[in-house]
Amino acid sequence: MGKSPTLEFDSKWNLSPAPESTGHINLKEQYDLFIGGKWVKPASKKYFDTINPATEKVLAKVAEANEKDVNRAVLAARKAYNEVWSKLSAGERGKYIYRIARLIQERAREFSVIESMDGGKVIRESRDVDVPLAAAHFFYYAGWADKLKYAFPNRNPQPLGVAGQIIPWNFPLLMAAWKIAPALATGNTVVIKSAETTPLTLYKLAEVIESAGLPPGVVNIVSGAGETGAAIVNHPDVNKIAFTGSTGVGKIIQRAVVGTNKKTTLELGGKAxxxxxxxxxxxxxxxxxxxxxxxxxxxxxxxxxxxxxxxxxxxxxxxxxxxxxxxxxxxxxxxxxxxxxxxxxxxxxxxxxxxxxxxxxxxxxxxxxxxxxxxxxxxxxxxxxxxxxxxxxxxxxxxxxxxxxxxxxxxxxxxxxxxxxxxxxxxxxxxxxxxxxxxxxxxxxxxxxxxxxxxxxxxPTSPFGGYKESGFGREGGLHGLKPYLNL
Amino acid sequence: MGRVEIMKTYKIYIGGAFPRTESGRYYTPMNGEKALGNICLSSRKDVRNAVVAARVTHNKWAGKSAANRSQILYRIAEMLEGRKNQFIAELILQGSTKSQAAKEVIASVDRLIYYAGWCDKFSQVFSSVNPVASAHFNFTAPEPMGVVSIICKEESGLLGIVSAIAPVLAGGNTCVLLASEQRPLCAITFAEVLNSSDVPGGTVNILTGKRSELIEHMASHMDVNGFLYCGTDNEEINTVQQLAVENLKRVTISPLEDLLNEDHNTPYYIDDFVEMKTTWHPIEKIGATGSGY
Structure with a gap:
């Protein structure tokens, strides 16, 4: 017979550890670029480490795309746009996007664990916010694909072509969803670059895109730092740049597109x-x-x-x-x-x-x-x-x-x-x-x-974007379609 | 001996007043051999004064009810209709034929009426109530962008101005515009129309002068939110786009070709100069679990 337990109210009650298991996830040691529906080695021949910021341990090696790689990705996106994506009926296009949404939901746990490992964000947020919202974004925009005329009265909305997209490290999968879902729904093809410190969930998304059977080249995923981004922005065959990141880089991008016909959406900094x-x-x-x-x-x-x-x-x-x-x-x-x-x-x-x-x-x-x-x-x-x-x-x-x-x-x-x-x-x-x-x-x-x-x-139904130097264009909702269309 | 005619002094229009340019300079645009008049050669300082006037007036103009803005745009059209002959005469002076001039003035009146009607309707077309998954009421609606700089179309003395400013005003913005360099007369006479139409002084500010001198100052001004360039000169377009980046002005390039065409009657021109704002508020779920907050 032990002593009966006493309740202490003057000391802190610490919670017992409740770690999420990482045993079920599937990470490769090395990730190549996802271009034209295939995993391809970078022309740069370079790889960089992505680490877990909570342990400083290396999670995987990731390909660094250079100008040649970006060029390959844009060519693949153009080919897919010309030969497949622009010819597909809008309803069928939407069904592919629905598939992506469903597959993310099915693999939600793996996504949230990897998101937390690669970016340092707490599992509670990646599990309850990032991943479900990413899936919801694809699900929401999937349904828009064959309803675009209802969004813009008295207009005949047309896709722009190839969209170049550059996303930040704070919400990697969610930002990818914010970018890719409306671009595909409006009939564009995509070259997207992940952030340098958080490339993994985008390559997991590439696996989803593969298993969804999306036609090769409709979404191309590359990784790298600023130079890779610059190669996308400066590529002459890109019709649209969507960027989320700092106001400083946003201005560099906006200057770079002067004199071209590229449309831009900039979602930049804030001090709310x-x-x-x-x-x-x-x-x-x-x-x-x-x-x-x-x-x-x-x-x-x-x-x-x-x-x-x-x-x-x-x-x-x-x-x-x-x-x-x-x-x-x-x-x-x-x-x-x-x-x-x-x-x-x-x-x-x-x-x-x-x-x-x-x-x-x-x-x-x-x-x-x-x-x-x-x-x-x-x-x-x-x-x-x-x-x-x-x-x-x-x-x-x-x-x-x-x-x-x-x-x-x-x-x-x-x-x-x-x-x-x-x-x-x-x-x-x-x-x-x-x-x-x-x-x-x-x-x-x-x-x-x-x-x-x-x-x-x-x-996903709620438009997001800034006034003044926080950028322009909206992402999410009906208003998030417009930056990807010619009206 | 005939009567000695009184000649008109064309001045600029800032903050609801008609000052001369602070620079004290002038230029003399010609129609062939004929001088049109001594026109103010506005300076950088005039641009800055005009932006200050536009900024100070913004709350007043944007704060009016949409219905009131609609009536004021209608009033501009009324005033213009009443002074048709003066504008026709000025357009002819600047090189239009009589029938071209008459068409341009009538189209200007009609365009104002068209956009007057949109003032209290476009936000219904472009707004949305967003069915978010959480217990929140969420809606998105357009708001005025702020101060807009406008480079008016060089080839048109009146309809170019009206087509540029009507959607900008309908959206609740104030503006600073640079009139056609070689056809500036109607711009200043139009300022007189604005000045007698209940448009608050400072809502529209009109400068005359050389694009080559002013375009950089207009595009780089840090207290301007939007820029409308009406024209096709690629060098000027590049200059505007480069300088606009400094504070991320929203730039619209609008060739405004074939101005009489009714394609220029569209609420999407208003949409170019608004900002979409999304507002969230919790909905209390009485009897349900969890806080509405």
Whole structure:
């Protein structure tokens, strides 16, 4: 007979480890390029390592596509466009896209595990957000393929041809879905490049595309860094460039297409205002703030990285926010209880750390959660700064990490002016229980997506894209068809 | 001895006023041997003043109800109709035949009426309520882009201006436009029409002068959101597109050929100068599990 257990309320109850198994996944040691329906060795003869940022272990070697490889991919896409894809009836085209959606659903677990291993994002998010949304995107756009005329009254929409697509490392599979699904539904063929640090799920998608029986060359997948992307952008036989990434690179791309007939969609950086009024449901607002900035380690272009709290509730909100931050679990992305996973790369961790130093040097007050961090891998505690000003660099510049800058305001006009005082305009958040105030704020925000009493929600039917230097064009929804069509 | 005629002084139009160019310079466009007048040779400073006026006025114009914007565009058409003969005379002075001039003026009035009607309708055509899977109400609707710079079509003195600005105004934008270099007369007379049509001063700002001097300043200005280039000069188009990148202005190149053609009556021209905004709000599910937030 042992001692009867006693309940302790004054110490932290730690959760037992709940790691997702990695035994069921299927990863090759080396990935070649997927061009014209075949796995081909790169003309560059070069491969680079992709590592798990939580363990720093190499996951696989991946081909680096050079100009010749990109040229091969564009030729394959052109051939497929001319000979097959443009001749197929729209309904049949849609059925292929439905197949891709179904196959992703069937292999959802493998996708989410590999996504978390390659990118450092927590399994809870890759399992509940990235992968199901990616499948839903294909499913949604599949149905548009034979209904395009209904989307554009009095027009006869026609595909552009070959779409060159370049995606970021923060949501690899999901961004691929955002790009490929509308391009195929509108009748274009695709050359897509994954991000340097997260190439794996795109090659898993290539396997899905193979087993879906998609005609060879309709989707071509390459990997590499900036030079590979440049080869796609500069290729004379590409009709459309869709890019998601930094505003800096977006501008380079936009300059590069001047004088050509290439259409562009740019989904670029952001520095979103998340505004909390005194009449907001504060507990929900705190959840929204946390989700707004710490979702996916803050590697989110629409992250709510500028928090504005009405002065009368500043102390309450900050207290609740710090308490909630303290409860966040940072660590193994594969553990189902982890809230914040690994920073995507050593390089990105360096950038985030630099900005944290900048914040301190500018005189801001820093608060971080006090959890232990794993010894190996790239980690950053959830961080917030108070005592910042509109001109602080951590308020003006996109950090792309779990760093929140907190400011206060007194009047509505003041917060509208402050929130809009940014070259970016991707998203915004507003928290208040007063309906008329919500609509005043949502209509005044110069931003493409405004979440009222919620944050970081995504859906295939919901158009996404920015104002001002956050880029142009929309992805998702009916409006996401237009950038891939001549009307 | 006949009466000494009063000659018209053509000035520019900024913020609802008719100043001379701050540069104090002028040029004299010709129709063959005949001088059309001494026209303001606007400067970079005039461009900047015009953008400031357009920005300051933007909230006022965009903040009007769509129905009100519609009535104001209709009012512009009314005023233009009433001054038809003056415009016909000016077009003839600039080289049009009498029948060409009459057609151009009538088409300009009709085009304004066409876009007046769209002001409170295009957002219904281009909006959507999005059936998201989560418990949220979600909709997407167009909003004005902001300040738009316009290089007007060189070959047309009046219809080129009207075809360019009507969709831009219908979308709720304010604008700064550079008139045709060799046919600038109607632009300034049209400013008088605007000025008596309840269009808030600063909504449309009209400059005259040389494209070669002003195009770079118009395309590089950091407080301009959109750019409409009406023409076909590839060198100018490249200049505009390169400079527009600095703050990612949305550039539309519109040759506006065959201006009388009704193909230029389309809400898709309005769509070129709006931003689509998507708004989310939770829906409370009474009796269901989970928070609506």
């Amino acid at each position: 205002a998340n505004i909390v009024f005194e009449d907001a449901p504060l507990d929900q607002a705190v959840e929204g703030i946390i989700n707004g900035i710490y979702f996916n380690q803050g590697h989110v272009c629409c992250a709510g990285s500028r928090l504005f709290i009405q002065e009368s509730v500043k102390d309450t909100v900050l207290r609740k926010l710090r308490d909630r931050m303290e409860s966040l679990i940072v660590g193994d992305p594969m553990d189902k209880n982890t809230d914040i996973g690994a920073i995507n790369s050593k390089e990105q961790l360096g950038i985030i750390k630099k900005y944290i130093e900048v914040g301190k040097k500018e005189g801001a007050t820093m608060y971080q959660n006090s959890c232990d961090l794993p010894k190996k891998g790239y980690w950053c505690r959830p961080t917030l700064f108070t005592n910042v000003s509109q001109s602080s660099r951590i308020v003006q510049e996109e950090i792309f990490g779990p760093v929140l800058a907190v400011q206060t305001f007194r009047t509505i006009d003041e917060v509208i002016a402050k929130a809009n005082n940014s070259p970016y305009g991707l998203s915004a958040g507003v928290w208040t229980d007063k309906g008329s105030k919500i609509f005043n704020l949502t209509s005044q925000m110069k931003a493409g997506i405004v979440w009222a009493n919620s944050y970081n929600k995504f859906d």
